[in-house]
Amino acid sequence: MIQCKVIFAGLIKRVVGTSEMTVTLPAGSTLGDLLADLTARFGQEFEDKILLNGDLANHAVVMIDGDYAREVGGMQARLDRQTPAQVEIVLLGPPLLGG
Template sequence: MVEVKVTFVGLIQRVVGRREEAIRLPQEATLESLIGELVSRYGRELEERLLENGELAAHATVLVNGQNALNCGGLKTRLDEGSPNQVEIVLLGPPLMGG
């Protein structure tokens, strides 16, 4: 099993109603499987805030062990078994819509 400590920062904290959560995932877990688990717990709004066209949304920052997930594999970023995994999900505001 892979243990992950998830920290929610900004508007995403309102969506889930908490600041931190510890989650256990099967071996071979990825950021994608973690987000899938979070969506199953907290609903579609979480998915709508974090993903665009099946990828991480540009307005959301996701750090995996201190590294921006976009720079280390995106949703395919592996969560390592046996090491302390920390994922920080930051959503500072909704995407700006304009015209």
């Protein structure tokens, strides 16, 4: 089993109603498995805010043990690199670039 400490920051905190929690997942679980677990707990609104077409939405930043999920396998990133895993899920605001 994998113990995951999940930290929520940004607008997603309102959806889940807490700033952090611990989730236990089967061995070999991936980020996709974790997000599916969280969607089951917190409902469709959670998924709608984090995912787009089954992948991380542009404004959703997920860090796994300090590494950006997009750079370590995305939804397939494994969560068993350290014990317990620390997953930070940050929902950023809209773009500020441009004129």
